[in-house]
Amino acid sequence: IGIALLPALTARGCQVIRLVRPGSSPLPHSEKAFSWDPESGTLDSTRLEGLDAVIHLAGENIGSRRWTPARKAQLIGSRVKGTQLLATALSRLKVPPKTLISASGINYYGNQGEEWIAEDAAAGQGFLADLAKQWEDATSAAAKKGIRVVHLRMGMVLSASGGALEKMLFPFRLCLGGPVGSGRQYVSWIALDDVLGVIQHTLDRRDLSGAVNTVSPQPVSNVEFSRTLGRVLSRPAVAVLPAFAARLAFGEMADELLLGSIRARPAKLEQSGYVFLYPELERALRHVLHRE
Numbered sequence: 139i140g141i142a143l144l145p146a147l148t149a150r151g152c153q154v155i156r157l158v159r160p161g162s163s164p165l166p167h168s169e170k171a172f173s174w175d176p177e178s179g180t181l182d183s184t185r186l187e188g189l190d191a192v193i194h195l196a197g198e199n200i201g202s203r204r205w206t207p208a209r210k211a212q213l214i215g216s217r218v219k220g221t222q223l224l225a226t227a228l229s230r231l232k233v234p235p236k237t238l239i240s241a242s243g244i245n246y247y248g249n250q251g252e253e254w255i256a257e258d259a260a261a262g263q264g265f266l267a268d269l270a271k272q273w274e275d276a277t278s279a280a281a282k283k284g285i286r287v288v289h290l291r292m293g294m295v296l297s298a299s300g301g302a303l304e305k306m307l308f309p310f311r312l313c314l315g316g317p318v319g320s321g322r323q324y325v326s327w328i329a330l331d332d333v334l335g336v337i338q339h340t341l342d343r344r345d346l347s348g349a350v351n352t353v354s355p356q357p358v359s360n361v362e363f364s365r366t367l368g369r370v371l372s373r374p375a376v377a378v379l380p381a382f383a384a385r386l387a388f389g390e391m392a393d394e395l396l397l398g399s400i401r402a403r404p405a406k407l408e409q410s411g412y413v414f415l416y417p418e419l420e421r422a423l424r425h426v427l428h429r430e
Contacts, residue, residue, distance in 0.1 A: 139241075139295065139333055140195050144169075146334045155189070157181075157224075176220035183227035191237040191341055192228065196220050197273075200243075201302060204389050205265065214269055221276035229283040238280045239340055242289040244326050244353060246270035249398040252324065256405040257291070257349040266394050274349070286347050288340045293326035293353035293402060295333055296426050303426070306367065313373050319381035321361035323399035326353040329416040329426060339412045351404045354417050363419065370423045 147154050156171040174181040176196070186192070198216040203209060221240060228234050247255050248262015261271050274289045281287045296303050309315045328336075333352060340346050358366070368375025384392040404412075416422035424430045 142330055143334055143337060176223050179223055181223055181227050183230055186227060187231055188233045189235045192235050193337060194221060194224055194240045197241060201395055205391050210265065214272065217273040218276045221273060225277045225280040228285060229279040234283055234285055237286045237341065238277060239288045239290060239337060240277050242274050242291045243270050244291045244293050244351060244400050244402045245394065246291055247400055250401065251399050252401060255400060255402045257351055264394050288347055289349045290352045291349050293328050295330055296327055296422055297330040298426050310367055310371055310373055314377045315364060315368060316375045316377040317361045317364045318379045318384055318396045321359060323360050323397055324357050324401040325360055325363045326357040326400050326402040328353050329422040331415050335415060336407060336412060343410050346406060346410055350406050351402045353402045353404050354414060355404055355408065356417055357401050358419055366420050367423060370420060370427060370429055
């Protein structure tokens with residue numbers, strides 16, 4: 139998301155400065171950046187003076203491998219430590235930014251079945267729900283300073299170059315894709331272009347704060363998602379992955395990421411007038427997969 143966001147912000151006339159970790163790939167000479175290290179708690183807060191806004195998207199990939207105790211600790215640390223470090227640094231500035239936009243996830247709500255979920259819903263149960271709550275709570279120092287904090291509770295971000303969709307493409311292209319479990323669980327998704335649009339919308343709309351469900355207004359069942367992806371790829375999508383097999387392969391992660399159901403509604407975005415570029419799944423998939 140960050141890689142795609144850089145040119146989008148630059149195109150609208152923003153001067154973008156990146157926070158980069160030690161050992162990161164060299165940056166183009168045209169890009170401005172300075173270093174931070176969430177693991178060691180290192181950040182030169184004076185470099186943050188006078189900025190208009192800070193956008194924080196860092197965090198280890200949730201679905202890259204099984205959730206061992208050590209992996210869970212990495213997932214928590216990569217989100218909570220970095221966010222606390224950044225929020226605390228911002229709270230100590232003489233001229234702090236007006237806005238902090240920080241990533242979060244709709245897994246905050248836990249498994250909610252077929253119920254429509256808006257931003258006022260309570261936190262759910264499970265590892266990801268607890269993680270999202272800790273992640274959001276880690277911005278408290280910035281909020282106490284009077285900085286407007288926005289938590290982007292993102293659904294599945296559709297991109298061919300990363301995330302869940304990229305992992306799905308290989309089996310689907312081999313005609314091995316299909317629903318997981320019953321397939322009745324809801325998938326709340328959003329096209330990458332709309333994530334970029336939502337970030338820019340929240341920069342402009344000073345009345346938006348707190349949780350913002352960053353999802354399409356048209357969530358779909360897992361069955362419908364599979365069928366639509368198969369249609370876009372011109373492949374059958376009938377290879378069902380039974381729930382027990384998903385649990386054997388992925389452990390606890392299967393229940394929360396693959397079998398859990400969250401039917402989220404972007405209530406705040408709709409109320410604030412955001413117009414989705416890709417509200418319908420098939421059009422979104424055709425766009426990101428270049429099959430329009």
